[in-house]
Amino acid sequence: MSVTDHARAPARRPRRLISNPMAKIAALPMIMTALVIFIGCSLWTVVHSFTKSKLLPSTQFVGFDQYERLWGTRRWLASVENIAIYGVVALVFSLVLGFVIAALMDQKVRAEGAFRTIILFPYSLSFIVTGLVWQWILNPDFGVQGIVRGWGWESFTFDPLHNPDTVLAAMLMAGLWQGTGLVAVILLAALRGVDEDIWKASRVDGVPAWKTYIFVVIPILRPAFMTATVLIATGIVKLYDLVVALTNGGPGIASEMPAKYVYDAMFNKQNLGQGFAASTMMLVSVLLILIPWAIFEFGGKKRG
């Protein structure tokens, strides 16, 4: 290998220890931030998840005790189950809905700019606002149920927030309302980049529009879908404020989420070790998804 390299490049550019010093100096703060905060603090957290830390971090190691307790806690198990359901459904629905909205807006509609603003608007709100708004909408006394009952349908019942079976669906409704617009706008921008002649070619080929979307356009949009997926996925993993604003984990523990478990353990129950263990589990699950994807996307053979 190295022999052929030499044969191909007999003259080599001299390697300087520091080329482009200004650029490196300028990048230094960000490099430090990444090293100290992202990697350093993550490692610190992982290490301390194996300790007996309570109110303050301690270095008394207890092995996997914190994890055993974590996986024996009903509330944590419920949180994991909830985020799995919420995550899969939110991911699938926001991609599908976002794409459908983008495709509809790509049909040369009038006042497209206005539609785009309206659709993206929820994304500009904080999850706290979204949570409050939907809490009011779904409130049985002055939300949808109250309005319909006011019209005279006295037996109408629509109270998803106070039913453990439907509370996740209600949270999905709020989450999708906020997040789908961004997906739609990202995909719309990508759709605009698709050569119009490709549409003409598929019409001449006699391929119906839906088939063109599935077999031609969506593969072209793969990078945009990737971007959207990463954005949605990070939003799902760190889901916290929506839960707090909408249900505060209730009714009971029906809408608990891992991030909320971490927060409560660390700051309400003075149990840092549990919080570290839980957040380490979150980190591991993210890495489990991210690493295979990164290997598939960037590693392996260079595909031509």
Add this chain to the structure above:
Amino acid sequence: MLDQTQTALDGISVSIRDLQLSFGAVNVLQDLNLDIAKGEFLVLLGASGCGKSTLLNCIAGLLEPTGGQIFIEGQNVTWAEPSERGIGMVFQSYALYPQMTVKGNLSFGLKNARVPKDEIERRVTRAAELLHLQPLLDRKPAALSGGQRQRVAIGRALVRDVDVFLFDEPLSNLDAKLRAELRVELKRLHQSLANTMIYVTHDQIEAMTLADRIAIMRGGVIQQLAQPLEIYNRPANLYVAGFIGAPPMNFIRGRIEGSEFVGPVRMPLTGYGWSEGPWTSGDTVFGIRPEHVKIGDDARHCACQTEVTIEVVEPMGADTLLWTRIGGDEFRIRLDGQTTIHEGQTLPIGFDIDCASLFDAQSEQRI
């Protein structure tokens, strides 16, 4: 009535009747009539915005005309879907499906139309042979050069087994050398297939070399429809005369008095091929192509002679371009080969009336 139409369309592949297209208040095509014979190579030529691509898109069914009718192989297809018209189309940007292999690109439409598998195989193999695509069948478009991509795009039209091929500036995205190669390849393809081909371009060399007939368009109207050399020799109006030929035709403004053209030069008009009777008076534009101007000793035998001072000499190897002025207007002379003539030199030039064109200064039509 139907029978009449049928006989009228015998031997005609594509027939366009009173075609109109407007976007809002803008008329892009106006009462356009055009008959294209079976197996003919027709080129639609014009500057950008002249409506040539719009016309092609109407024939393909990608644009709905505002009025008029289109017949392909005797069928009224004015309202038919593009895929039902028996056409194949090749686009300027190639418009290949980027995530499919070459083979996938060629067979996607056929699979969708539920053509039997062995038939798809047969057609793809044939197209690949004709276009030298066999070694590329499993590659994706991103791994192909521009010329190869365009050949795949042509192949995609070919496998449809259709009567009429439509080309929308297929060579414009290629560099000059590839363009020349693919041009010859297209001409060979037309000779071996004998399909009707309609070809849109703004490149007059493509038009002259490929076409059986050229339709020169301007403002949604066909200015002249004729064989390439007829257009070159007898342009129908000032626009066509100035559009075809590089460098373009020289124009000298003046008037006809009796049997003479009088302007910065005098020119006896005996022997001119009049289009509509001999004119004896009126404002006229006299046109002569740069390559028809003679200099030196050759000029002495010409019917019209004058002297000019050369301002610029442009040697191009195979020929030489001389720039001068007659009556204040730019005047170009093209000589074969190389010359020792230099800037500032004064020399006699002359031209013959049988190479010249005369146009009515008002209507700009050939007279």
